[in-house]
Amino acid sequence: MISGEFNSRGELFFETGLMAADGDIIPVKALLDTGFTGWLAIDNQDALSLGWDQEDEPQEMQTAQGDAQFNLYEGTVLLDGQEFAIEVLGGNGLENILLGVRWLQTKRLLVDFAAGVLTLG
Incomplete structure (x- = not known):
């Protein structure tokens, strides 16, 4: 399970790792976008x-x-200690790296704004 953080706008961010072709792991903060139906x-x-x-x-795709x-x-991608x-x-021109809702098919999302709890795992 990985912990995330909320930004000042209430957006959900998780630190994940992107594996380069040479094997290097690049840590990044990715925004969970529930309107995006893909993986990343x-x-x-x-x-x-x-x-x-x-x-x-x-490919031509429809966005917001x-x-x-x-x-x-x-x-x-490295997420929750696993390689995918x-x-x-x-x-x-994408401002953020986006995690899509496909992750929610394999990972449980817990969001509690009042308690400041955000986990994915």
Whole structure:
């Protein structure tokens, strides 16, 4: 189980690790986005700097801001002490690394704003 933190806007952040192609682990804070139905979204520039392999052609997808094109990458994420090889969406100009609701199929989310408790595991 990993502990997260709330920011001043009440957003949910968790520290996770992104594994570069050379095996280095890059610790990052990722925003849990319940409106995102995938595993992970990251800026294309960051995915390329990690050396992640790009899959197929870009795909058109609908977002809260409208339609956008995303690249698909195969990335490795460390979460709660486990390594996961997952499909990653890469977009341009993404401000945060996003964890999607697919994680909630395998991990339990506990959010208690009043008590300041946020865990995923």
